Amino acid sequence: MFPAPVPESWPLSLRPIAAMGRVCLDVVSALGRFGTFFGQAVGFIVVPPFKLGRLLDRIHFIGFRSLSIVLLTGAFTGMVLGLQVYLTLVRFGSEAYLGPAVALALIRELGPVLCAVFVTGLAGSALTAEIGIMKITEQIDALQVMALNPVRYLVVPAIVAGVITFPLLTSIFDVIGILGGYLVGVELLGLSPGTYYGEMRTFVTWDDLMTGYWKALSFGIIVPWVCTYKGFYCGHGAEGVARATTQAVVLTSVLILVWDYFLGSVLP
């Protein structure tokens, strides 16, 4: 959104400063709105009535509809990892560590991050577009005048569904990725199955699994939060919805990487 223009009555020398000030105010105001939006949603999560039907619908919307893309990308991510890590390890005579290398990369980093990015592209963008269209066609106003809070009705089920589905989708992504790595490392490049899985059991710890789980869980909050927020505050008309959808995907992807780094440096 562009800031309001600086009045022409202002002295020319002060206008750039005033414009910067307005941009800062707009950014602070948007951050406040973003935080308040989330706070309101969290408040409704713990206060009845709970919309079980809406929750199941959102689980289907975010989880089930993303399943095919998660399976496909998970398999190829594991296969690419298997190939590239094998080619690197073989130079050091350490190809026996292919299993744990693939598993650790997937469980700790690539599984949660890539899964979240792909689900953002598929379900997150659809969430933004759906809510954006509801906004510009007055459907959100209709909910309000029916004495139904649109945040409770549209945002809370999406966030709860994200918390439920993201760890599950990430687990599927990890398992399929490890199988993809197995396919390349064992079936194509000749590593023994015992070495692939045996070394994995030795090196992958409970902490690694929990790191991946916390990441997936937090992405399950970030993705629906940002995507529903962008839909709620989209601009006018089709262009406004299109811009909001693009912004939602870009902002969510950036936040996923930033938050991944932060968690990666904090978690064991």
Next chain:
Amino acid sequence: MIQIRGLQKRFGSQPVLRGVDVEIATGEIMVIIGRSGGGKSVLLKHLIGLLRPDAGTVTVDGTEITRLRGAALDRVRERYGVVFQGGALFDSMSVADNVAFPLRERSRLGAAEIRGRVQEKLDQVGLSDMGHKNPAEISGGMRKRVAIARALVTEPEIVFFDEPTTGLDPILVNTIHHLIVDLHRKFRFTAVMVSHEIPEIFEIADRVGMLHDGVIVEVGPPEAIRASANPIVQQFIRGDVETTAAGPPSERGRRA
């Protein structure tokens, strides 16, 4: 009774409402007329609590709603039905589910009773066998009627209509107006309608208010509005071309 006192609203530096004063009596059909972009829908959004005024008050049966929030505002809204300009039907639901939606979410009625109430409302708006269709599969006029059925299914005391006939052909305009009058006779709700369907609304309104330049310039029964000496009202009713310093468009064309 709805009382609007000194209602003011500006968006940025643009004043839209400059002090609206009007009263709407219980059980009447009040039509707010005025030019497009004149603030009619903004006024309506203040009445249903979607916008907050910069100054002034809206009082509904003694409750000042402009300062209400959350559950307190919802309690007032539970007495409302609203027909939006574009219908605002939920496109992910069928026609019957749209009409049933307020009952499912707000009432404790059983599924069978809700089905009965929905069918009754669809019958009343002449869409008995359209319940299974999606809003995208029906015409604009039908969508307006579904919106009316949804607004009335909870049997509200006050119904707001935001340009319910915009974009419809003259026959459909009259059909929708007659439907509103019939339903009003039957259920005796207070109706507040924003419209610029001149002269059709004179046939259905109990009173008409003319909103111009952010204020109500004239209010009264249809015959009084028709006979008004106010040139702004007469220009709007007759649809006279607006003249500027350069003269009317036709003359400007001739000069060029």
